[in-house]
Every structure is written in C-alpha cells, then in structure tokens.
Amino acid sequence: MELKNGSLKKTQEKCTYCGQCLEVCPRYNDHELIEKLCKYLEGNSDIDSGSLLRCLTCGLCTCACLEGLGIKPLISPARQKWINENGLTDIQTIVDPNAQNNIFKKIAEMSEIPMYKNSLGSVVYFPGCAGTYINTSMAKAAVALLEKAGVDYTVLSGIEYCCGTVSAGAGNPSSIHKNGQQNIKEVRKREAKILITACPGGFKAFKDIYPRMFGQLDFQVMQVSKYLELLLRNGKLSPETTLNHRIFYHDPCHLTRGMRVYQEARNVLEKIQGTELANKTPKNSACCGFEG
Ligand code: SF4
Ligand code: SF4
Structure with missing residues (x-):
C-alpha cells in the first residue's frame, strides 16, 4: 500500500x-x-x-x-x-454517503431539510452535508447573503453531493473517488465560474483533493468568508447594524490548520460596526471535537 x-x-x-x-x-x-x-x-x-x-x-x-x-x-x-x-465497520459507514446507515440520511428522515434553488448559476454554493443537514442556519445565512448581494447563484445540497472527505478521513476513500468526479460534473453542468463552500471539508475537497485526483478544475474555488469579503469590498454587501459585541471567532481545525484560511472571516467580522475581535489570530485555537 x-x-x-x-x-x-x-x-x-x-x-x-x-x-x-x-x-x-x-x-x-x-x-x-x-x-x-x-x-x-x-x-x-x-x-x-x-x-x-x-x-x-x-x-x-x-x-x-x-x-x-x-x-x-x-x-x-x-x-x-x-x-x-x-x-468497513458501522463507525465508518455512518459517514459513507452510499451506505444505508449514513447519519445524514437518518437526519433527513427525521427532520425537515431546507430546500434551495437548483438551477444554472455563475456561482455554485456548496453547503456540504454538515450545512445541509446539521448546521442548517449556516447554509441559510450564506444563501440569504447571496440573495441580498444579487449574486447569480445556485445551490448543490444533499447527500448525493457529499464531498467524501469525512468518509476518507475515517479510512474509506471510495466516496471521494466516486462523488468527486460527479460533483465536478454537476458544477460544470450549472455553467458556474465560481464554487463557494462554507464547510472546511468541502473546501479541502474542491480546492486541494479533487484537483490532485482529477486534474485542474475550470472554475474558481473559494471559501465563503473570502467571497463575502469580496462582496463587501465591491460594495455588493454592507453591514447595516451596529453590534457592540466582543467576538470570539472559532477557527475550524480543517480550515485553519488544514487549509491555512483564518484571516478572511476575521476581516468580514471587523467590517461590522461595533465588533471587536477577542482573538486576532488562530494561536491556541482548540478542536471542537465534531469531526471525530
Ligand atoms: S512531536 Fe516529537 S514525537 Fe511527535 S512526531 Fe514530532 S518529533 Fe515525533
Ligand atoms: S492532535 Fe490528536 S486528535 Fe488531533 S489529529 Fe493529532 S492525533 Fe488526532
């Protein structure tokens, strides 16, 4: 091996x-x-x-x-x-998008999953399984901001588009091979020029793993914080409220240590009037434990 x-x-x-x-x-x-x-x-x-x-x-x-x-x-x-x-054991198949006992399929059976538009679009938002089934407020907020900024977007959500990184991290890379090619094809089918994703795993898949496995992609891949930063800079979005909060930004392990992305989200937060960042850098950032 x-x-x-x-x-x-x-x-x-x-x-x-x-x-x-x-x-x-x-x-x-x-x-x-x-x-x-x-x-x-x-x-x-x-x-x-x-x-x-x-x-x-x-x-x-x-x-x-x-x-x-x-x-x-x-x-x-x-x-x-x-x-x-x-x-494979049950512990691995629980994160395998093609397995019957996949945890996200079970969540979908038990709760109402938000539906998003799925059409052509120059920007594809990829919420990943976590954004589609668990952190639904994160995906809804990202979509609301894209709407507000008047972006020509579409959404690729659902277990059928699982990026495969969690399954690969658990030792089973088969879904990255299978879903990776299919996901790239789906983005191209929507004629997108940019793919944005909030999920660190999805970001790593599109930005790093897929190009290594399947060759250079013909669309740009951005983490959502970078795209929001661009929308703010171009005047497509502007914070409307003053928060007066001291904010602690939690650096996700796979985004910060995995992909070296930690500044963009801080830049966006600092654009909101009245916010003060408690942690200016990811130094000493801890793991939330979710990925395991
Ligand atoms: S920290 Fe020390 S023990 Fe751990 S891998 Fe590095 S050299 Fe080895
Ligand atoms: S610090 Fe421990 S839990 Fe985290 S990646 Fe290393 S071995 Fe795994």
Whole structure:
C-alpha cells in the first residue's frame, strides 16, 4: 500500500520521540503510539482498531511538531490499511454517503431539510452535508447573503453531493473517488465560474483533493468568508447594524490548520460596526471535537 506523503518513512527518519505532539493532543496520551503505528504500517504488528478511531484529525499534533510530523499523518494510512484488511465497520459507514446507515440520511428522515434553488448559476454554493443537514442556519445565512448581494447563484445540497472527505478521513476513500468526479460534473453542468463552500471539508475537497485526483478544475474555488469579503469590498454587501459585541471567532481545525484560511472571516467580522475581535489570530485555537 502506498502511504500518503511517505508519512511512515518521514516519521522513521525524523521523529525524535520527544512527545510534543502528545502534549497538545486532545485524544491520546500513549507515549508508544507513534512506534505502534509505525510497526503496524510496516506490517510487523497488529493494532487495536478502537485506538485508531480516537483521532479527531484536528492537526494539532502536526502543528506542535518541529519536524511537521505528528500522529495524524500516520493515522490516516493506518485506518485505510485496517479497512483493507478487516472491512468497513458501522463507525465508518455512518459517514459513507452510499451506505444505508449514513447519519445524514437518518437526519433527513427525521427532520425537515431546507430546500434551495437548483438551477444554472455563475456561482455554485456548496453547503456540504454538515450545512445541509446539521448546521442548517449556516447554509441559510450564506444563501440569504447571496440573495441580498444579487449574486447569480445556485445551490448543490444533499447527500448525493457529499464531498467524501469525512468518509476518507475515517479510512474509506471510495466516496471521494466516486462523488468527486460527479460533483465536478454537476458544477460544470450549472455553467458556474465560481464554487463557494462554507464547510472546511468541502473546501479541502474542491480546492486541494479533487484537483490532485482529477486534474485542474475550470472554475474558481473559494471559501465563503473570502467571497463575502469580496462582496463587501465591491460594495455588493454592507453591514447595516451596529453590534457592540466582543467576538470570539472559532477557527475550524480543517480550515485553519488544514487549509491555512483564518484571516478572511476575521476581516468580514471587523467590517461590522461595533465588533471587536477577542482573538486576532488562530494561536491556541482548540478542536471542537465534531469531526471525530
Ligand atoms: S512526531 Fe514530532 S512531536 Fe511527535 S514525537 Fe515525533 S518529533 Fe516529537
Ligand atoms: S489529529 Fe488531533 S486528535 Fe488526532 S492525533 Fe493529532 S492532535 Fe490528536
């Protein structure tokens, strides 16, 4: 099995077993974990699947490591290896868009899911499964702002357009392969020039993973905060109320550490009169725990 970025080789060459990654990790305190993961990936020992599943993929460990290593780069190939050898468990299929027990399909059966326009549009908004089924207020707010700014937009929402990154993070990359090609085709079918997404996973998929897998995209990919910043700069949107709030902006792990996007949302918030940011940078930002 080819390991992502040669993580095993890099760890074996550079890790000093200093334990700095474990100091910041919200999930592990096993000082032999890196050694155990390396041995498992080399095929020299077995591993407890429960321990593989504990990682939240927050990336704090990689940021803390002076060599840029950490635990996460080993977890991902170890999960894939485990699944190749043992098959998918309920814990993996719950985030697989093609599985019957997918959590978002269950939520859709139990609650009313907002419907959005689905037509041609020069901008496609991609709320992702989280925005479609869980953080519905986030998707509704983004769509309301696009309406207000008079953007020619359309929305790609629903489990059929799942980006596949959560499933891949759990060790099952099949839906990224399948849905990725289909999602790109759907954006092109709508004749869009720009794709915007609020979800960090969806953003990583379109901006980073899909181009690596399927080649350069012929539309621009932007995180919603960047697009809102542009709308504000072009005078298409302007904050109407004064808030008089001191605001703490929560930096999502996969957006901040995963994609290095953290300034745009702050710029947008600072444009609202009366707001004061409590955290000007993502320094010491913590993981919310949701992705795990
Ligand atoms: S991965 Fe980095 S931080 Fe963790 S033990 Fe190895 S060298 Fe230290
Ligand atoms: S990604 Fe987060 S939860 Fe996973 S090992 Fe690293 S610090 Fe721990």
